[in-house]
Amino acid sequence: MSWRLSAAEAALLVVDAQEKLVAAVKEPGDWLERLEILVKGVSLLGVPIAITEQAPAKLGKTVPAILRAAGRGCKPFEKTQFSASEQGKMLGKKRILVAGCEAHVCIRQTVYDLRLRELTPIVVADAIGSRRERDREIALAEMRADRVVVTTVEAVLFEMMGSSDHKNFKEIQVLVK
Numbered sequence: 723m724s725w726r727l728s729a730a731e732a733a734l735l736v737v738d739a740q741e742k743l744v745a746a747v748k749e750p751g752d753w754l755e756r757l758e759i760l761v762k763g764v765s766l767l768g769v770p771i772a773i774t775e776q777a778p779a780k781l782g783k784t785v786p787a788i789l790r791a792a793g794r795g796c797k798p799f800e801k802t803q804f805s806a807s808e809q810g811k812m813l814g815k816k817r818i819l820v821a822g823c824e825a826h827v828c829i830r831q832t833v834y835d836l837r838l839r840e841l842t843p844i845v846v847a848d849a850i851g852s853r854r855e856r857d858r859e860i861a862l863a864e865m866r867a868d869r870v871v872v873t874t875v876e877a878v879l880f881e882m883m884g885s886s887d888h889k890n891f892k893e894i895q896v897l898v899k
Contacts, residue, residue, distance in 0.1 A: 725871060727844065729767040729882040733813035736761065736773040736792070737806045737822030737829055741782030746853050747823045753851035754785070756875045757821050759897050760849045761791035763879040766890045770813050773798040774806040776828060804828045807835030810843075817842045819878060821849035826861035833870055845872045 736757065744754060764771060773784055775798045783789075784798050799809045804827055810818045818836055820829060820843050829850055836843040845865055852858035866872050876898045883891055 727817060727878065727881045728884075729764075729769050731815055732764075732817045732819055732844075732882065733770040733772070733810070733815040734761065734764045734819045734821065735806055735810045735813065735832065736771065736784075736788060737820065737832055738774055738776045738781070738824075739784055739788045739822045740775055740778065741785055743776070743781050743823055744785050744851075747851035749852055749855040749858050750848065753823075753849060754787075756846075757849040758787050758791050760819070760821055760846055760875045760878070761788055763875070763894050763897055764819070764882075765791065765793055766893055767879070767882050769819075769882070770815065771796050772806075772809045772813050774801050774809050774822075774828075775799070776804070777802055805831040805835040807832050807839055807841075810836050810841060811839050815841075817844055819844050819846055821846040823851045824857070825850045825852040826857040830861045830865065833865055834868075837870075843870055844878070845870055846875055846878055847872050848874045 771792050778800055818841050833843040879894050
């Protein structure tokens with residue numbers, strides 16, 4: 723199997739980018755901005771998106787910027803399990819881009835459960851946060867050691883376009899600059 727990524731075979735799973743969690747998640751400092759760029763970019767490319775909310779009555783709703791970036795048709799799924807693999811499976815694609823928070827809890831569990839469902843998770847590291855950098859780095863290192871693809875927002879968006887001839891190239895280029 724090729725690790726090359728195409729928009730036709732990918733989906734994005736945004737895990738728990740909620741008001742109270744986002745306020746606590748500090749590392750890296752720009753993860754939420756990178757997540758917003760990712761969501762806008764995949765929307766332009768026609769990639770399906772699912773958004774989850776962990777116990778929203780306690781942790782709040784998804785931050786408005788992410789909801790706006792995803793578009794009106796994207797309604798968050800409420801969950802109580804840490805893993806969001808069920809919502810990833812519902813996207814109907816083999817490769818699931820995973821972003822959101824926190825790296826060492828919901829992201830990590832989602833990634834491993836997606837594998838158990840015979841899907842290929844792709845971790846978009848600069849669009850993932852944790853309260854502490856140590857937890858984030860250890861989770862990313864563990865996933866890398868387990869041969870999970872770990873990449874960045876810009877790498878994913880440009881790979882899905884394939885060339886500067888893509889109809890959305892200029893729009894994506896503006897997003898990542």
